[in-house]
Amino acid sequence: MGHIGHTGIGIGHTGIGHEGRPPSSTLGVYKPRRPQASPLYRLVQDHLHRLYTVYDERFAREYGPWRPVVTQVADRFLACGILEHGFARIRCDACAHEYLLAFSCKCRYFCPSCHAKRLALWAQWLDATLLASVPHRQVVLTIPKRLRAYCLYRRRLLGEIARVAARTVTAAIRTLTGERALAVGIVACLQTHGSRANWHPHLHLLVTDGGFRPDGTFVSWPVHDTARLTEAFRRAVLRLFVRRALFDEDAAAGMLTWPHSGFHVHTAVWVPEDDRAFATRLARYCARNPVALERLTYDRAAKAVTYRSDKAEGPTAGPETVDPLEFLARLLVHIPDKGHVTTRYYGWYANRPRGTRAKAAPAAADGPPAIVPASRLAPTEASRRWAALLRQIFEVDPLACPTCQGAMRIVAFITQAAVIAQILTHLRTRAATAAHADARSPPSTRAPARRSPARAPRPFAAPLTPP
DSSP: OOEEEEEEEEESOSOOOOTTOOTTOOOEEOOOOOGGGSHHHHHHHHHHHHHHHHHHHHTHHHHOSOOHHHHHHHHHHHHTTOGGGOEEEEEETTTOOEEEEEEEOOOSSSOHHHHHHHHHHHHHHIIIIIOOSSOEEEEEEEOOHHHHHHHHHSTTHHHHHHHHHHHHHHHHHHHHHTOTTOBOEEEEEEEEEOTTSOEEEEEEEEEESEEEOTTSOEEEOOOOOHHHHHHHHHHHHHHHHHHTTSSOHHHHHHHHTOSSOSOEEEEEEEEOTTOHHHHHHHHHHHTOOSOOGGGEEEETTTTEEEEEOSOSSSTTOSEEEEOHHHHHHHHHTTOOOTTOOOEEEEETTSHHHHHHHHHTTGGGTTSSOOOOOOOOOOTTTGGGOHHHHHHHHHSEETTBOTTTOOBEEEEEEEOOHHHHHHHHHHHHHHHHHHHHHHHHSOOOOSOOOOOOGGGOOOTTSSOOOOO
Protein backbone atom coordinates (compact mmCIF):
# COMPACT_ATOMS: atom_id res chain seq x y z
CA MET A 1 0.00 0.00 0.00
CA GLY A 2 1.36 3.43 -0.93
CA HIS A 3 1.67 6.48 1.19
CA ILE A 4 -1.23 8.90 1.10
CA GLY A 5 -0.51 11.86 -1.16
CA HIS A 6 -2.06 15.18 -2.11
CA THR A 7 -4.21 14.46 -5.16
CA GLY A 8 -7.96 14.18 -4.72
CA ILE A 9 -11.23 14.10 -6.62
CA GLY A 10 -14.28 15.49 -4.89
CA ILE A 11 -17.26 13.16 -4.61
CA GLY A 12 -20.68 14.73 -4.29
CA HIS A 13 -19.22 18.22 -4.68
CA THR A 14 -18.33 20.11 -7.85
CA GLY A 15 -15.46 22.06 -6.36
CA ILE A 16 -13.45 22.83 -3.26
CA GLY A 17 -13.39 26.35 -1.89
CA HIS A 18 -13.22 28.41 1.26
CA GLU A 19 -16.96 29.07 1.65
CA GLY A 20 -18.28 28.50 5.14
CA ARG A 21 -14.84 28.43 6.77
CA PRO A 22 -14.97 29.84 10.30
CA PRO A 23 -13.28 33.27 10.47
CA SER A 24 -11.15 32.11 13.39
CA SER A 25 -9.63 29.27 11.41
CA THR A 26 -6.07 29.80 10.22
CA LEU A 27 -6.12 26.84 7.81
CA GLY A 28 -7.43 26.81 4.26
CA VAL A 29 -9.43 24.01 2.68
CA TYR A 30 -7.39 21.26 1.09
CA LYS A 31 -6.96 21.57 -2.68
CA PRO A 32 -5.66 18.63 -4.71
CA ARG A 33 -2.44 19.05 -6.63
CA ARG A 34 -2.13 18.13 -10.30
CA PRO A 35 1.09 16.10 -10.66
CA GLN A 36 0.72 15.74 -14.44
CA ALA A 37 0.92 19.53 -14.77
CA SER A 38 4.32 19.68 -13.10
CA PRO A 39 7.19 20.42 -15.54
CA LEU A 40 9.29 17.78 -13.78
CA TYR A 41 6.59 15.14 -14.20
CA ARG A 42 6.20 15.91 -17.90
CA LEU A 43 9.97 15.89 -18.36
CA VAL A 44 10.34 12.46 -16.76
CA GLN A 45 7.30 11.09 -18.58
CA ASP A 46 8.57 12.28 -21.98
CA HIS A 47 12.24 11.39 -21.75
CA LEU A 48 12.91 8.71 -19.11
CA HIS A 49 12.76 5.77 -21.53
CA ARG A 50 14.86 7.58 -24.15
CA LEU A 51 17.44 8.52 -21.52
CA TYR A 52 17.75 4.91 -20.39
CA THR A 53 18.54 3.76 -23.94
CA VAL A 54 21.29 6.36 -24.56
CA TYR A 55 22.62 6.84 -21.03
CA ASP A 56 25.67 4.57 -21.24
CA GLU A 57 26.80 6.17 -24.48
CA ARG A 58 26.17 9.83 -23.66
CA PHE A 59 26.16 10.33 -19.89
CA ALA A 60 27.81 7.44 -18.04
CA ARG A 61 31.27 8.99 -18.22
CA GLU A 62 30.12 12.25 -16.63
CA TYR A 63 27.43 11.03 -14.21
CA GLY A 64 28.53 7.47 -13.47
CA PRO A 65 26.76 4.19 -14.32
CA TRP A 66 23.00 3.84 -14.37
CA ARG A 67 21.91 2.64 -10.91
CA PRO A 68 18.90 0.40 -10.24
CA VAL A 69 17.61 2.85 -7.62
CA VAL A 70 17.17 5.46 -10.36
CA THR A 71 14.68 3.28 -12.25
CA GLN A 72 12.80 2.45 -9.05
CA VAL A 73 12.50 6.09 -7.94
CA ALA A 74 11.55 7.39 -11.39
CA ASP A 75 8.82 4.78 -11.81
CA ARG A 76 7.39 5.52 -8.36
CA PHE A 77 7.52 9.25 -9.08
CA LEU A 78 5.42 8.79 -12.23
CA ALA A 79 2.78 7.04 -10.10
CA CYS A 80 2.89 9.64 -7.28
CA GLY A 81 -0.44 11.39 -6.84
CA ILE A 82 -2.06 9.53 -9.77
CA LEU A 83 -5.44 8.08 -8.89
CA GLU A 84 -5.05 5.17 -11.33
CA HIS A 85 -2.33 3.78 -9.05
CA GLY A 86 -4.48 3.65 -5.93
CA PHE A 87 -6.15 6.01 -3.51
CA ALA A 88 -7.94 6.42 -0.20
CA ARG A 89 -11.59 7.41 0.15
CA ILE A 90 -12.09 10.36 2.52
CA ARG A 91 -15.60 10.97 3.92
CA CYS A 92 -17.32 13.50 6.13
CA ASP A 93 -19.80 11.69 8.37
CA ALA A 94 -21.77 14.89 8.97
CA CYS A 95 -22.70 15.76 5.37
CA ALA A 96 -21.51 12.66 3.45
CA HIS A 97 -19.10 14.71 1.32
CA GLU A 98 -16.31 12.52 -0.10
CA TYR A 99 -13.20 12.78 -2.21
CA LEU A 100 -10.36 10.51 -3.32
CA LEU A 101 -6.81 11.00 -2.12
CA ALA A 102 -4.07 9.39 -4.23
CA PHE A 103 -1.04 7.59 -2.81
CA SER A 104 2.37 9.24 -2.95
CA CYS A 105 5.79 7.77 -3.76
CA LYS A 106 7.67 8.85 -0.58
CA CYS A 107 10.84 9.34 -2.66
CA ARG A 108 13.49 11.57 -1.12
CA TYR A 109 15.68 14.03 -3.00
CA PHE A 110 13.64 13.73 -6.20
CA CYS A 111 9.87 14.09 -5.77
CA PRO A 112 9.39 17.71 -4.61
CA SER A 113 6.07 16.98 -2.88
CA CYS A 114 7.20 13.93 -0.91
CA HIS A 115 10.54 15.48 -0.02
CA ALA A 116 8.74 18.56 1.30
CA LYS A 117 6.64 16.35 3.58
CA ARG A 118 9.78 14.70 4.90
CA LEU A 119 11.34 18.10 5.59
CA ALA A 120 8.21 19.30 7.40
CA LEU A 121 8.20 16.32 9.74
CA TRP A 122 11.95 16.56 10.28
CA ALA A 123 11.85 20.30 11.01
CA GLN A 124 9.04 19.76 13.50
CA TRP A 125 11.14 17.10 15.27
CA LEU A 126 14.17 19.40 15.31
CA ASP A 127 12.17 22.17 16.94
CA ALA A 128 10.35 20.03 19.49
CA THR A 129 13.06 17.53 20.39
CA LEU A 130 16.58 18.09 19.16
CA LEU A 131 17.74 21.71 19.00
CA ALA A 132 18.92 23.13 22.29
CA SER A 133 17.96 26.67 23.32
CA VAL A 134 21.39 28.08 22.45
CA PRO A 135 22.73 30.08 19.49
CA HIS A 136 23.51 28.12 16.34
CA ARG A 137 25.59 28.78 13.25
CA GLN A 138 25.44 27.45 9.72
CA VAL A 139 28.77 26.10 8.47
CA VAL A 140 29.02 25.28 4.75
CA LEU A 141 32.03 23.25 3.62
CA THR A 142 32.93 22.64 -0.02
CA ILE A 143 35.61 20.53 -1.67
CA PRO A 144 37.53 21.09 -4.95
CA LYS A 145 36.35 19.72 -8.27
CA ARG A 146 39.14 17.14 -8.36
CA LEU A 147 37.64 15.38 -5.33
CA ARG A 148 33.97 15.58 -6.34
CA ALA A 149 34.23 12.77 -8.88
CA TYR A 150 35.33 10.39 -6.12
CA CYS A 151 32.04 11.06 -4.34
CA LEU A 152 30.17 10.22 -7.55
CA TYR A 153 31.57 6.69 -7.70
CA ARG A 154 31.92 6.19 -3.93
CA ARG A 155 28.64 7.61 -2.65
CA ARG A 156 29.37 6.92 1.01
CA LEU A 157 32.60 8.90 0.84
CA LEU A 158 30.67 12.12 1.44
CA GLY A 159 29.51 10.67 4.76
CA GLU A 160 33.13 10.08 5.74
CA ILE A 161 33.93 13.67 4.78
CA ALA A 162 31.03 14.75 7.02
CA ARG A 163 32.65 12.96 9.99
CA VAL A 164 35.93 14.68 9.19
CA ALA A 165 34.14 18.05 9.05
CA ALA A 166 32.38 17.42 12.39
CA ARG A 167 35.67 16.51 14.07
CA THR A 168 37.35 19.57 12.56
CA VAL A 169 34.66 22.01 13.71
CA THR A 170 34.54 20.43 17.18
CA ALA A 171 38.32 20.62 17.49
CA ALA A 172 38.28 24.28 16.42
CA ILE A 173 35.67 25.22 19.04
CA ARG A 174 37.47 23.29 21.76
CA THR A 175 40.77 24.85 20.81
CA LEU A 176 39.45 28.41 20.67
CA THR A 177 37.65 28.09 24.01
CA GLY A 178 40.51 26.27 25.67
CA GLU A 179 38.16 23.59 26.98
CA ARG A 180 38.84 20.10 25.69
CA ALA A 181 35.72 18.53 27.21
CA LEU A 182 33.14 20.63 25.36
CA ALA A 183 30.40 18.75 23.51
CA VAL A 184 29.41 20.49 20.28
CA GLY A 185 26.00 19.80 18.73
CA ILE A 186 26.13 19.26 14.96
CA VAL A 187 23.43 18.41 12.41
CA ALA A 188 25.11 17.54 9.10
CA CYS A 189 23.17 17.59 5.81
CA LEU A 190 24.93 15.94 2.86
CA GLN A 191 24.11 17.77 -0.36
CA THR A 192 25.18 16.76 -3.85
CA HIS A 193 23.56 19.50 -5.96
CA GLY A 194 24.58 23.00 -6.91
CA SER A 195 22.53 26.04 -7.85
CA ARG A 196 21.81 24.62 -11.32
CA ALA A 197 21.13 21.06 -10.11
CA ASN A 198 24.68 20.18 -11.17
CA TRP A 199 26.86 17.62 -9.37
CA HIS A 200 28.40 19.56 -6.50
CA PRO A 201 28.84 17.50 -3.30
CA HIS A 202 29.22 19.65 -0.21
CA LEU A 203 28.11 19.84 3.42
CA HIS A 204 25.72 22.03 5.37
CA LEU A 205 26.25 21.88 9.12
CA LEU A 206 23.91 23.39 11.70
CA VAL A 207 26.29 23.81 14.64
CA THR A 208 25.77 25.04 18.17
CA ASP A 209 27.69 28.32 18.36
CA GLY A 210 29.91 26.88 21.07
CA GLY A 211 29.84 23.77 23.24
CA PHE A 212 28.45 22.26 26.43
CA ARG A 213 30.54 21.48 29.48
CA PRO A 214 29.90 18.19 31.32
CA ASP A 215 27.79 20.12 33.85
CA GLY A 216 25.55 21.49 31.06
CA THR A 217 27.00 24.99 30.92
CA PHE A 218 27.16 26.37 27.39
CA VAL A 219 30.35 28.13 26.30
CA SER A 220 30.14 30.38 23.22
CA TRP A 221 32.39 30.05 20.17
CA PRO A 222 34.54 33.15 20.62
CA VAL A 223 36.31 33.59 17.25
CA HIS A 224 35.36 32.45 13.75
CA ASP A 225 38.61 32.24 11.82
CA THR A 226 37.36 30.79 8.56
CA ALA A 227 40.81 30.81 6.92
CA ARG A 228 42.32 28.57 9.59
CA LEU A 229 39.20 26.43 9.75
CA THR A 230 39.38 25.96 5.97
CA GLU A 231 43.02 24.95 6.17
CA ALA A 232 42.31 22.45 8.93
CA PHE A 233 39.42 20.99 6.92
CA ARG A 234 41.58 20.77 3.79
CA ARG A 235 44.36 18.86 5.51
CA ALA A 236 41.93 16.52 7.25
CA VAL A 237 40.14 15.66 3.98
CA LEU A 238 43.39 15.07 2.10
CA ARG A 239 44.57 12.81 4.92
CA LEU A 240 41.29 10.87 4.58
CA PHE A 241 41.84 10.37 0.84
CA VAL A 242 45.37 9.14 1.42
CA ARG A 243 44.18 6.78 4.17
CA ARG A 244 41.51 5.39 1.82
CA ALA A 245 44.20 4.91 -0.87
CA LEU A 246 42.33 7.16 -3.29
CA PHE A 247 45.63 8.90 -4.07
CA ASP A 248 49.13 8.88 -2.59
CA GLU A 249 51.08 11.19 -0.32
CA ASP A 250 52.72 13.01 -3.23
CA ALA A 251 49.36 13.90 -4.76
CA ALA A 252 48.13 15.23 -1.42
CA ALA A 253 51.30 17.24 -0.92
CA GLY A 254 50.92 18.68 -4.41
CA MET A 255 47.36 19.83 -3.66
CA LEU A 256 48.61 21.59 -0.53
CA THR A 257 50.71 23.85 -2.77
CA TRP A 258 47.76 25.05 -4.83
CA PRO A 259 47.28 28.83 -4.45
CA HIS A 260 43.54 28.32 -4.77
CA SER A 261 42.82 25.07 -3.00
CA GLY A 262 39.15 24.70 -3.95
CA PHE A 263 38.26 24.08 -0.29
CA HIS A 264 36.02 26.66 1.33
CA VAL A 265 34.27 27.13 4.68
CA HIS A 266 31.49 29.67 5.24
CA THR A 267 30.28 30.54 8.76
CA ALA A 268 28.51 33.90 8.36
CA VAL A 269 24.90 32.78 9.07
CA TRP A 270 24.14 33.02 12.81
CA VAL A 271 20.91 31.97 14.55
CA PRO A 272 20.01 33.51 17.94
CA GLU A 273 18.83 31.18 20.66
CA ASP A 274 15.27 32.56 20.72
CA ASP A 275 14.61 32.38 16.96
CA ARG A 276 13.42 28.82 16.59
CA ALA A 277 11.52 29.57 13.38
CA PHE A 278 14.69 30.75 11.64
CA ALA A 279 16.58 27.69 12.89
CA THR A 280 14.03 25.28 11.41
CA ARG A 281 13.83 27.24 8.13
CA LEU A 282 17.60 27.12 7.87
CA ALA A 283 17.60 23.38 8.55
CA ARG A 284 15.05 22.82 5.78
CA TYR A 285 17.20 24.86 3.42
CA CYS A 286 20.23 22.74 4.30
CA ALA A 287 18.34 19.55 3.36
CA ARG A 288 16.37 20.96 0.41
CA ASN A 289 15.45 19.07 -2.75
CA PRO A 290 17.87 19.25 -5.72
CA VAL A 291 15.23 20.82 -7.99
CA ALA A 292 12.92 23.76 -7.29
CA LEU A 293 9.83 23.61 -9.50
CA GLU A 294 9.37 27.39 -9.47
CA ARG A 295 12.74 27.73 -11.22
CA LEU A 296 12.15 24.99 -13.79
CA THR A 297 10.60 25.50 -17.22
CA TYR A 298 10.11 22.68 -19.71
CA ASP A 299 9.24 23.54 -23.31
CA ARG A 300 7.91 20.31 -24.80
CA ALA A 301 7.61 21.70 -28.32
CA ALA A 302 11.13 23.12 -28.42
CA LYS A 303 12.56 20.16 -26.48
CA ALA A 304 14.39 22.45 -24.11
CA VAL A 305 14.67 22.81 -20.35
CA THR A 306 15.45 26.12 -18.69
CA TYR A 307 16.54 26.17 -15.08
CA ARG A 308 17.16 29.40 -13.21
CA SER A 309 19.94 29.57 -10.67
CA ASP A 310 19.23 30.76 -7.13
CA LYS A 311 22.39 32.88 -7.20
CA ALA A 312 22.32 36.55 -8.11
CA GLU A 313 25.95 36.75 -9.18
CA GLY A 314 28.86 34.53 -10.08
CA PRO A 315 29.54 32.04 -12.89
CA THR A 316 26.46 29.95 -12.07
CA ALA A 317 24.02 32.89 -11.81
CA GLY A 318 21.11 33.34 -14.18
CA PRO A 319 19.13 30.85 -16.28
CA GLU A 320 20.57 27.96 -18.26
CA THR A 321 18.85 26.19 -21.17
CA VAL A 322 19.87 22.61 -21.89
CA ASP A 323 18.70 19.50 -23.68
CA PRO A 324 15.99 17.59 -21.73
CA LEU A 325 18.08 14.41 -21.65
CA GLU A 326 21.05 16.32 -20.28
CA PHE A 327 19.03 17.95 -17.51
CA LEU A 328 17.25 14.74 -16.58
CA ALA A 329 20.55 12.84 -16.37
CA ARG A 330 21.96 15.66 -14.26
CA LEU A 331 18.98 15.50 -11.92
CA LEU A 332 18.75 11.73 -11.51
CA VAL A 333 22.35 11.52 -10.31
CA HIS A 334 21.32 13.13 -7.00
CA ILE A 335 19.02 10.26 -5.99
CA PRO A 336 20.70 8.66 -2.95
CA ASP A 337 21.28 4.93 -2.83
CA LYS A 338 18.90 2.85 -0.75
CA GLY A 339 19.90 3.03 2.90
CA HIS A 340 22.29 5.94 2.38
CA VAL A 341 22.02 8.34 5.33
CA THR A 342 21.96 11.94 4.16
CA THR A 343 21.41 13.61 7.56
CA ARG A 344 23.77 12.86 10.44
CA TYR A 345 24.12 13.96 14.06
CA TYR A 346 27.33 14.44 16.02
CA GLY A 347 28.46 15.44 19.49
CA TRP A 348 25.74 16.87 21.71
CA TYR A 349 23.11 15.89 19.13
CA ALA A 350 24.30 12.31 18.58
CA ASN A 351 21.95 9.50 19.58
CA ARG A 352 23.90 8.16 22.57
CA PRO A 353 24.42 11.53 24.35
CA ARG A 354 20.77 12.40 23.77
CA GLY A 355 19.68 9.11 25.30
CA THR A 356 21.95 9.62 28.29
CA ARG A 357 20.59 13.13 28.88
CA ALA A 358 17.00 11.92 28.53
CA LYS A 359 17.52 9.39 31.34
CA ALA A 360 19.16 12.03 33.54
CA ALA A 361 16.66 14.79 32.70
CA PRO A 362 15.05 14.97 36.20
CA ALA A 363 18.46 15.43 37.82
CA ALA A 364 19.39 18.21 35.37
CA ALA A 365 16.37 20.39 36.10
CA ASP A 366 18.53 23.19 37.52
CA GLY A 367 20.73 23.43 34.41
CA PRO A 368 19.97 24.71 30.88
CA PRO A 369 16.68 23.67 29.25
CA ALA A 370 16.64 19.90 28.90
CA ILE A 371 16.18 18.30 25.46
CA VAL A 372 12.80 16.63 25.36
CA PRO A 373 12.94 13.10 23.87
CA ALA A 374 10.75 12.36 20.85
CA SER A 375 7.59 10.36 21.48
CA ARG A 376 7.86 6.71 20.54
CA LEU A 377 5.81 5.95 17.45
CA ALA A 378 4.86 2.76 15.68
CA PRO A 379 6.56 2.39 12.27
CA THR A 380 3.31 3.22 10.48
CA GLU A 381 2.37 6.15 12.69
CA ALA A 382 4.63 8.74 11.05
CA SER A 383 3.34 7.88 7.57
CA ARG A 384 -0.23 8.52 8.74
CA ARG A 385 0.52 12.05 9.89
CA TRP A 386 0.15 13.43 6.41
CA ALA A 387 -2.65 15.73 7.51
CA ALA A 388 -0.42 17.51 10.05
CA LEU A 389 2.33 17.79 7.45
CA LEU A 390 -0.01 19.40 4.94
CA ARG A 391 -1.07 21.94 7.55
CA GLN A 392 2.55 22.93 8.15
CA ILE A 393 3.56 23.03 4.49
CA PHE A 394 0.50 24.40 2.74
CA GLU A 395 -1.56 25.73 5.67
CA VAL A 396 -4.52 23.53 4.70
CA ASP A 397 -6.37 20.71 6.40
CA PRO A 398 -7.14 17.71 4.13
CA LEU A 399 -9.55 16.30 6.72
CA ALA A 400 -11.69 19.45 6.94
CA CYS A 401 -14.92 19.06 4.98
CA PRO A 402 -15.21 21.89 2.40
CA THR A 403 -19.03 21.69 2.60
CA CYS A 404 -19.80 21.76 6.31
CA GLN A 405 -16.31 22.16 7.89
CA GLY A 406 -16.82 18.92 9.78
CA ALA A 407 -14.17 16.31 10.40
CA MET A 408 -13.57 13.83 7.57
CA ARG A 409 -12.07 10.37 7.90
CA ILE A 410 -10.51 7.67 5.73
CA VAL A 411 -13.12 5.02 4.95
CA ALA A 412 -11.22 2.77 2.54
CA PHE A 413 -7.94 2.19 0.72
CA ILE A 414 -8.48 1.25 -2.94
CA THR A 415 -5.53 -0.61 -4.47
CA GLN A 416 -7.02 -3.20 -6.88
CA ALA A 417 -6.60 -2.10 -10.49
CA ALA A 418 -10.05 -3.27 -11.58
CA VAL A 419 -11.83 -1.46 -8.74
CA ILE A 420 -9.77 1.71 -9.34
CA ALA A 421 -10.70 1.75 -13.01
CA GLN A 422 -14.40 1.11 -12.26
CA ILE A 423 -14.65 3.93 -9.71
CA LEU A 424 -12.77 6.49 -11.82
CA THR A 425 -14.74 5.63 -14.97
CA HIS A 426 -18.01 5.99 -13.06
CA LEU A 427 -17.08 9.36 -11.57
CA ARG A 428 -15.65 10.84 -14.76
CA THR A 429 -18.63 9.70 -16.82
CA ARG A 430 -21.01 11.41 -14.39
CA ALA A 431 -18.89 14.56 -14.41
CA ALA A 432 -18.81 14.69 -18.22
CA THR A 433 -22.56 14.07 -18.45
CA ALA A 434 -23.31 16.80 -15.93
CA ALA A 435 -21.02 19.29 -17.68
CA HIS A 436 -22.62 18.50 -21.06
CA ALA A 437 -26.14 18.92 -19.69
CA ASP A 438 -25.30 22.21 -17.98
CA ALA A 439 -23.81 23.58 -21.18
CA ARG A 440 -26.85 22.79 -23.40
CA SER A 441 -29.89 23.13 -21.15
CA PRO A 442 -31.56 26.58 -21.01
CA PRO A 443 -32.22 28.10 -17.60
CA SER A 444 -35.45 26.91 -16.05
CA THR A 445 -38.17 29.41 -15.03
CA ARG A 446 -40.18 26.94 -13.02
CA ALA A 447 -40.15 27.01 -9.26
CA PRO A 448 -37.96 24.24 -7.84
CA ALA A 449 -39.88 21.23 -6.63
CA ARG A 450 -39.59 20.36 -2.97
CA ARG A 451 -37.53 17.27 -2.35
CA SER A 452 -38.73 14.73 0.09
CA PRO A 453 -36.29 13.97 2.92
CA ALA A 454 -36.52 10.30 1.99
CA ARG A 455 -35.07 11.08 -1.45
CA ALA A 456 -32.00 13.01 -0.30
CA PRO A 457 -28.99 12.45 -2.60
CA ARG A 458 -26.56 9.70 -1.71
CA PRO A 459 -22.81 10.46 -1.46
CA PHE A 460 -22.04 9.42 -5.04
CA ALA A 461 -25.06 11.09 -6.67
CA ALA A 462 -23.78 14.61 -7.29
CA PRO A 463 -21.40 15.56 -10.15
CA LEU A 464 -17.71 16.08 -9.66
CA THR A 465 -14.89 17.80 -11.43
CA PRO A 466 -12.62 15.24 -13.16
CA PRO A 467 -8.85 15.44 -12.64
